[in-house]
Amino acid sequence: MSVTIKDIALALGISPSTVSRALNGHPDISEETRKSVKDVAKKMNYHVNQMASSLRTKKSFSIGVVVPKIASYFFSSALSGIQEVAVSNNYQVLICQTNESPTLEKKYISSLLSAKVDGLLISLAKGSKNIKHIQRVIEHNVPLVLFDRTSDSFKVHKIEAEDFKGAHRAVTHLIDTGCKRIVHLSGPDTLAASLNRMRGYKEALKDKGLEVDDELIVPCDFDPETGRKAIKRLLDKYPDIDGIFTVNDELGVESILTLKSMGIKVPDRVSVVGFGDFPICRIVDPQLSSVSHHPEKIGYEAAKCLLDQMKNKQKENNTRRVVPSELVIRASSSKKLS
Amino acid sequence: MSVTIKDIALALGISPSTVSRALNGHPDISEETRKSVKDVAKKMNYHVNQMASSLRTKKSFSIGVVVPKIASYFFSSALSGIQEVAVSNNYQVLICQTNESPTLEKKYISSLLSAKVDGLLISLAKGSKNIKHIQRVIEHNVPLVLFDRTSDSFKVHKIEAEDFKGAHRAVTHLIDTGCKRIVHLSGPDTLAASLNRMRGYKEALKDKGLEVDDELIVPCDFDPETGRKAIKRLLDKYPDIDGIFTVNDELGVESILTLKSMGIKVPDRVSVVGFGDFPICRIVDPQLSSVSHHPEKIGYEAAKCLLDQMKNKQKENNTRRVVPSELVIRASSSKKLS
DNA sequence: CTGAAAGCGCTTACAG
């Protein structure tokens, strides 16, 4: 049904070997043969059969990507970055979405291994504590890079945002602009990023001589509704709260909306800083200050790192690369100092 | 290096044929053999080689998806829907992003054909006027479904949002709440969706006895900056403009931000309605009324339609399925009628 | 510069 090199060979009265070589730019082939083969291939609308080629060469020219959720600004942007690198190196991208389910994560990894991907890019589901399925990838000797949602449990290459420093900068900024009692809406403690951002928050307080009050740290599991309730509860209890630092921008935006609905002025009474610098920061009123995250760049670097690993067969296998972040100050944290 | 059925056969002293059959649940195999094969396979950490299997069976169990931009709410949500259907039917998804470039679109389609995908889901780049590469897919007899970004140039299955009716409803609502001079920020005229939304706008005006003024229809090519300028220009020229209907929510949000920056009250002086009902509608202040679009559902239906086509080999090949939309009224169009 | 032959890992019609 589909056109094969055999068909082309037949049409030209030459051997399939020669057709294959001509198509692949093998140097041995005469210019004349090459041209006629390419012409006929085009005329017959030939497309190489990747499966056959991969089976033979043991290279699938595809990489697998596993993310918790495609429909999020961060991951869809990261995917763009990955795609860019992959495509310019002639790789296909197989994308799977775990919906934060470790079970699905396991299943997808297994089917990507069956698809014989040449490498794997994984951003862990937030509930992924069980490490066996990741460990298995390592044992399979399939090149692997974790990005953003990483874990210290694995000795693999990792690409992360500058979580600690970014958070530290954000909270220092809040303190510098007069905040004395700062809430942190934090993320799942299975993720290195959450923990690092929390560390940044704590260290910044300490560095400025402020006390860390665990009651002001509320794990929200990335859920806006939880954040909303926490803010209401905490502000009722401690009316002197004057700053909020959130583990991501969704929670930052939710904080602003919640405060507004409570009649609390942002930033006059409470300043807010998020993390991510997503487009929603510019839509909410007042605009949300945030730590710029560079999701596309993170995806880009992760893919780069993976390709390096695939090409060089480098033996080092536990690097960590951090993509720099910057604090972007907007209206939500521009408190008038009195 | 990787474990194959031959290795398992060797380990058990049986033939590869039997191993294959046992693994695939062939009824002929004795319960005993099946069990021991599965045990050993697990123990040896065996993963079937999809490439070999596909080459043999002529089924790759993968579908290709081509979208203009992964990092957008609409497409990332649609991808989720697609993924859901694909996975529950044991299909892998190959995703490509064209960045609105017809050249890349062509290239990706070609490489997806090489990857021998069992079917193709395409949302056209906005500049795609040249139809040859799509036509080639049809000729290749690869099942194809266009979704959202469709074109009437092709006789294929299409899944669309309820563009005409949705737009009609939105504009009727604007008129019903007192708007008399309504601007439309429109999309690229290569896309059926843009044209249908524009038609909806025009028909709604006519149905209410209002005149269609072409000067009030501004093609923005989905670009917020263009929208911003258009609004400034038009409101300068026609201060009696009292409504804006935008082809998507990004432009709707941009309209609100622009009007606010001009000191024009929304909705008191100008009402705004967008299209899409994306999360940003609830973030902007005032919240943006919009036509609910159901991107995930569109992806879901498109994938369903593709699988049906792949399974039934149905000969009908030019259906159009429209996913219903609803108008969601929020503050941006709740003008106080005097 | 070109061809014949082997083989990648799997599935399946055929035979028993």
Next chain:
DNA sequence: CTGAAAGCGCTTACAG
């Protein structure tokens, strides 16, 4: 219930 053999479409070491 199980096995031997052929073949999917390609690539490549070997030979000339």
